Amino acid sequence: MSHGSGLVLDVKHRLGQFSLEAELALPGRGVTALFGVSGSGKTSLLRLIAGLDRPQCGRIALDGTPLVDTASRIFVPAHRRRLGVVFQEARLFPHYRVHGNLTYGMPARMASRFEAVVGLLGIDHLLARYPATLSGGEARRVAIGRALLSDPRLLLMDEPLTGLDGARKGELLRYIQRLAGEVDIPIVYVSHEPAELIEIADTLVLMEEGRVRAQGELDELMERCDLTGALGGFDAAMPLEANVQAHDEAYGLTRLRLDDGQALTVPGIAASTGRRVRLRVPVREVALALAPSAELSYRNQLVTVIEQAWAPPGDAATMELRLRLGGQTLRARLTRKSYDELGLAVGQEVTALVRTVAFAQSLKS
Numbered sequence: 094m095s096h097g098s099g100l101v102l103d104v105k106h107r108l109g110q111f112s113l114e115a116e117l118a119l120p121g122r123g124v125t126a127l128f129g130v131s132g133s134g135k136t137s138l139l140r141l142i143a144g145l146d147r148p149q150c151g152r153i154a155l156d157g158t159p160l161v162d163t164a165s166r167i168f169v170p171a172h173r174r175r176l177g178v179v180f181q182e183a184r185l186f187p188h189y190r191v192h193g194n195l196t197y198g199m200p201a202r203m204a205s206r207f208e209a210v211v212g213l214l215g216i217d218h219l220l221a222r223y224p225a226t227l228s229g230g231e232a233r234r235v236a237i238g239r240a241l242l243s244d245p246r247l248l249l250m251d252e253p254l255t256g257l258d259g260a261r262k263g264e265l266l267r268y269i270q271r272l273a274g275e276v277d278i279p280i281v282y283v284s285h286e287p288a289e290l291i292e293i294a295d296t297l298v299l300m301e302e303g304r305v306r307a308q309g310e311l312d313e314l315m316e317r318c319d320l321t322g323a324l325g326g327f328d329a330a331m332p333l334e335a336n337v338q339a340h341d342e343a344y345g346l347t348r349l350r351l352d353d354g355q356a357l358t359v360p361g362i363a364a365s366t367g368r369r370v371r372l373r374v375p376v377r378e379v380a381l382a383l384a385p386s387a388e389l390s391y392r393n394q395l396v397t398v399i400e401q402a403w404a405p406p407g408d409a410a411t412m413e414l415r416l417r418l419g420g421q422t423l424r425a426r427l428t429r430k431s432y433d434e435l436g437l438a439v440g441q442e443v444t445a446l447v448r449t450v451a452f453a454q455s456l457k458s
Contacts, residue, residue, distance in 0.1 A: 099279060100247060104141055104151030104161075113137050113303040119296065121156070124273045124280045126290040126311070128324075129300030135283045138300070139251055142281065143178050144171030155246055177240030177248040181255045183232035185224040191235050192220040199242045207242065213275060214238050214268055230261035234268055241276065248280045254289060269293055287324070291373060299323060315424075331376060331424045333357075337368045346449070351395075353419030358392045358449050379425040380446040381414075383435060391446035397423060399441050404429065416445055 099121035106113045113134045119125045127135040140146045142153060144160065147168055153161040155176075160169045185194045195211070211217050214234045224232060233253055240248060253269070254262045270293050273280060284290055290297065290311070297314050299306040306323055307314055312332050314320055335349035335357055342361075349357040349370070357372075364370050385394045397416035405411055412432040416423040423445055437443065 098156050100142065100153070100155050100281070102142065102151065102153040104138075104148040104153060106137065106141060106146070106148040106151075108137065111137070111303060113141075115300075115303075115305050117298060117305060117308060119281065119298075120279060122277060122279050123295035124282050124293050125296040125298060126294035127281065127283045127298050127300060128287070128290055129285065129306075131285060132302075133300040134303040135285075135300050136251055137303075139249055139281065139283050142247075143176055143249055144169065144174050175244065175246045177243055177245035179233070179236050179240050179248070179250045179253050181252045183224070183227075183229075183236040185227075185232060185235060185239075187224050189224075190220065191216065191222050191224070191227070194224065194235055195220075195238050195242055197239065200244055203242050203244050210238050210241050213271060228261060229257050230265045233257075233265060237269075237272065241272075246278060248276070248278060250280060250282045252283055252285075254284070254286070266292060331374050331422060333372050333374055333418075333421055333423070334369060335372065337362070337364045337366050337370060339366065351419060352421070355395055355418075357395075357447075360449070374423060374447055376424045376426055378448050379416075379423060381425055381427060381435070381437070382444040382446055385444050389446065390448075392449045393445075393447040395423070395445045395447065397443055397445045399437060399439050399443060402432070402437070402439055416443070418445070 100119040101117070103116045104113070111134070115134070115138055127138060129135050137146070141148050148161060148163065150163050151161065152159060152163070159165070159167050160174055161167060186197065189197065195207070211220070214237060216231065216234050216238055219227065219231060219235065224235070227235065237253070254265055257265060266289060273293055282290070282294065294311045296309065297311045298308045299314070299320065301323065307317070307320055314324065315331065333351070335351045337347060338350045338356070339348045340361060341348065345361045346358050347360070347362045349359060351357060359372060362370060380391070382389070382394070385396070395418060397418045399414055400417040400422070401415040403413050405413055410428055412427055412429050414425040414427070416425060425445065
């Protein structure tokens, strides 16, 4: 399954009182997340891409081939678009076993990929079962497998984790992470949960009231202070990249080295020495000090420079800080009172204190 030039759309669509106007150019691979509160237009946009609805005006093209062009009266029906769609509900055929569901509509050319897809999603042991006997997470993995085995040019996922409990949600998210790293087609992923998207998204499209408020690489949008309010929980973690330096097996820790030479200690990760990894540092776990100190319990004390400081709109008590760490960025949050009492200012060198256990490893590396 090869990737091309990606998805390009410019559409206008009205549904009752709701109007959708979106212009996007999405990359030809990786995970693009459509994010926004309920009613912002995420699912409406996904339905237009899938061919389940027809826009009143506009154009949608995939890898240079038009799927919709109202000016030229082109409308490729959903079943001819070669798109894989995974909905909130698995929508499996109850009278077919899992194997039959997976192969329903599968082109002959995909037969050689069957075992690889089944293995990737961990559903080999489910092939003889009927959908009624599957858990919610298992049923959705089967639905994803069926979508992949249709040999799609693009995979659309509409809130695939909704309704699952914490353990099953985490398990399915790990499978989707693996999927994103191994399939060579773009994935458009709809969700209103920042924690999901932080783990898997490469590109983010922020939707507000039927319009595109912002689009770009996830890490870049997370650094924009003008989007802090709109992105809700996305400022919950900031990415850091580092190289694995050593493992401390006795204490279950891994020592990393940042590009500027500073060291980090994190919970043990399964990565060989020298490998580059990406971590996410929760903003709530970053405290500040005027200088490093051996008397603190924080093992990670990183010398940084305050690059930007601002008060979030409507919040007079809080200060948000962007900290420069070599060529990378951290975010910190503290009260305005603490900011003033410490005498902090933009351009000042400060020590970022991060608890060792605060690092959440991302599988992207």
